[in-house]
Amino acid sequence: MEIKASGAYPLWLVRMLQQVEARRTRFSKYGQAYRQYIKST
Numbered sequence: 001m002e003i004k005a006s007g008a009y010p011l012w013l014v015r016m017l018q019q020v021e022a023r024r025t026r027f028s029k030y031g032q033a034y035r036q037y038i039k040s041t
Contacts (some may be wrong), residue, residue, distance in 0.1 A: 002027075003017075028040075
């Protein structure tokens with residue numbers, strides 16, 4: 001799931017993410033597509 005916000009996240013959202021123990025990760029659509037391409041060759 002991707003969450004974007006201009007400024008701070010609302011407190012209700014922060015609490016919800018904490019409840020499900022969501023963690024921030026980095027994801028690159030280009031990088032993912034490149035890895036798939038390499039696997040298919």
